[in-house]
Structures are given as C-alpha cells and as structure tokens.
Amino acid sequence: MILTDFDYARPAGLDEAVALLTGTPGARVLAGGQSLLPDLRAGSDSARLLVDIRRLAGLRGTTRTADGRLLRVGALTTLADLAADPLVLAEAPELAAAARANGDPQVRNLGTAGGNLAAAGRPTDLPAAAIAADAVVELAGPGGRSTLPAEEFAARGAPADAVVTALLVPAAGPAAAFEKSADRATRYPVCAAAVRITPDGPRIAVTGATPRPLRLRGVEDRLRGGPYDTEAVLAAFRAEPRELFVPGRGTSAEYLGHLAGVLTARALQRAERALA
Structure with a gap:
C-alpha cells in the first residue's frame, strides 16, 4: 500500500x-x-x-546512429532487453553486463535503462558502465532536447522538469567489461567496476564503494600502457586516497579499495582477452 x-x-x-x-x-x-x-x-x-511515460513511442530499443559511431539505447528499454541485445553485446559489452547484473529477473523485466540511470540515492549498475563507455544521456525538457555526459548526469541527477529519452553510447567493440560484488539481500553493488580499453588507455569507473558512480582518472593514468595484471592494478588503487571509498555495513575503506582493485583487474583482464 x-x-x-x-x-x-x-x-x-x-x-x-x-x-x-x-x-x-x-x-x-x-x-x-x-x-x-x-x-x-x-x-x-x-x-x-x-x-x-510507459506508453510513449520511440523510447524503446537499441539502434545504431546514422554515422554508425553510437548506439542509441531508448530510455524505456528494459534491463532484460538491454542485457540480451546482440548490438549491445557486440559493441558495448560493459553495458550489457551491467544490465544483466541488476537485481533479479522480475526487476530486469520491469526496470528500464532510463530509470536505472536516474535512480537518485541508489547505487545502481548502469551509471558506472555508462561512464566507462563515455556515454551521454539524452534529455527532453522545456527547452527541447539536450545531452549531458553520463559522469555529469550521475553527479547532478535528472532535472525535475525533464524526461530521460536515451543513452548514447560509443560503439567500441568487445574491449570492455563489468564486474560486480553484490549485497546478497538487495543485489545492489557493494562494489562494481566497469572498464573500456581505448587507444588512449583504459577508462575505469566504479560504484557502490564510492559516494556516487565515479571515473577513476588517477588509476587510469597509472595503468596507461599496461600491464593489467592484478598486482599492477592493486598497486594503482593503493595510491588512491582512502577517503574515496565510503565504508558500509561491515566494510572498511581499505577493504572497499582493495575490492574495487580486484574487480577492476578482473574486468580489464576480461576486456583484454576479448581483444586477443
């Protein structure tokens, strides 16, 4: 009730x-x-x-933009559909994996991409994947259509007078991955890490262990050029300030920093294998 x-x-x-x-x-x-x-x-x-807005036309499904460089994920696309979409699996696998990691089948069949991105105060999975992918959020508001980088959207939240209409994701092939350690009761992430390997180096974002979904530029800089073995990644995370990680139930900042490093190493190694 x-x-x-x-x-x-x-x-x-x-x-x-x-x-x-x-x-x-x-x-x-x-x-x-x-x-x-x-x-x-x-x-x-x-x-x-x-x-x-559940019956509004044009806000469901994933298509490739006319220039072929972006995937347009409609905001009403369910997490289940996003997780299984062949185009997303091929060109933005970190996004598909993050959608698949959300909740349980009931949540994934009802929950939407736009809602997951805009769920203020909840450590949902899609925002970190969107940040790692360098995606932008498309909005419809009183001034017309606009876009906001996913990282900025995660910090500011959805404007009260706007509707999230789509997520625009660079199509980059298989060199991306998502790893998560979930709370057993809620399925929200204790920590989750999303990565994408680019010609300029890795893009890395985490959520759950941090106050909000964050891109870790310091870790990226330390890992530029590799290697991505576990010890190298953990060393890169040990150099991050402990205040970055927010202790939760039964966890410490040190534990969460280590967990974020382990998950990031797994994701980077998975993405690297996909390139081979």
Missing part, C-alpha cells in the same frame, strides 16, 4: 509529459517504477503527480 496521495497522468506524447512535469511542482516520472514505487510505499519519497 502507498500511504501518500498523488495524482496520475498518462501523457500521449513527450511534449505533454514535459508540460506536466514543468507545470506541476513535485511531479515525478513513472517508467519501470522499480525505485520510485518502493520509496513511495515506504514513505521515503513523495510525489504530487505521477507522469506515466
């Missing part, structure tokens, strides 16, 4: 959805509902209006 009063609207188009969000303080977007609805039931969140 949801112990809060709110109005409900199902807009016929994206412009109507944006108008509802703009015109109603406290309005919230409803997509998969896997974060918002539990919070409403628990009383930890509130809404004056739920704007249900």
Whole structure:
C-alpha cells in the first residue's frame, strides 16, 4: 500500500509529459517504477503527480546512429532487453553486463535503462558502465532536447522538469567489461567496476564503494600502457586516497579499495582477452 496521495497522468506524447512535469511542482516520472514505487510505499519519497511515460513511442530499443559511431539505447528499454541485445553485446559489452547484473529477473523485466540511470540515492549498475563507455544521456525538457555526459548526469541527477529519452553510447567493440560484488539481500553493488580499453588507455569507473558512480582518472593514468595484471592494478588503487571509498555495513575503506582493485583487474583482464 502507498500511504501518500498523488495524482496520475498518462501523457500521449513527450511534449505533454514535459508540460506536466514543468507545470506541476513535485511531479515525478513513472517508467519501470522499480525505485520510485518502493520509496513511495515506504514513505521515503513523495510525489504530487505521477507522469506515466510507459506508453510513449520511440523510447524503446537499441539502434545504431546514422554515422554508425553510437548506439542509441531508448530510455524505456528494459534491463532484460538491454542485457540480451546482440548490438549491445557486440559493441558495448560493459553495458550489457551491467544490465544483466541488476537485481533479479522480475526487476530486469520491469526496470528500464532510463530509470536505472536516474535512480537518485541508489547505487545502481548502469551509471558506472555508462561512464566507462563515455556515454551521454539524452534529455527532453522545456527547452527541447539536450545531452549531458553520463559522469555529469550521475553527479547532478535528472532535472525535475525533464524526461530521460536515451543513452548514447560509443560503439567500441568487445574491449570492455563489468564486474560486480553484490549485497546478497538487495543485489545492489557493494562494489562494481566497469572498464573500456581505448587507444588512449583504459577508462575505469566504479560504484557502490564510492559516494556516487565515479571515473577513476588517477588509476587510469597509472595503468596507461599496461600491464593489467592484478598486482599492477592493486598497486594503482593503493595510491588512491582512502577517503574515496565510503565504508558500509561491515566494510572498511581499505577493504572497499582493495575490492574495487580486484574487480577492476578482473574486468580489464576480461576486456583484454576479448581483444586477443
């Protein structure tokens, strides 16, 4: 039972959805509902209006952009579909693996890519993969369409008057991976690491162990040119400030820093094998 009063609207188009969000303080977007609805039931969140975008056309599925350089993942694409999409598996495997690591089958069949990216206050998996992939989030707001780098989006969150419409991901082939150590009860990451090996060196992002999904530029710099063996990666992580890692239930900053290093090493080695 949801112990809060709110109005409900199902807009016929994206412009109507944006108008509802703009015109109603406290309005919230409803997509998969896997974060918002539990919070409403628990009383930890509130809404004056739920704007249900689940039937809006054009926000599902993954396509390649006309120039072939980007994958466009519609915001209403379910995590299950994202995890199994052949195009994503071939060109952005860290994203497919992060989607596959989310929750359980019920969550993956209902939860959406856009909702996972915008789940404020929850250590979901897709943001780290999107940051490692150098992806950008596409938004529709009162000023029209705009984009925001995934790293900046993770720091700022979704604007209250905008709808996430897509994630634009560079198509880079198999040299990427995602590794996760999950909380057994919630399936949220104790720590997760996403990597992508590029000609300029590795891109590395972590979540769960840090205050928010973060790109670790210092670790990237120390590993530029390799090697990616476990000892080298752990040494690169030991040089990071311990304050970067936030202790949780039964964990310390030292433990989380080590765990992040182990997961990153596994991901880098998996990505390296995919290149061979």
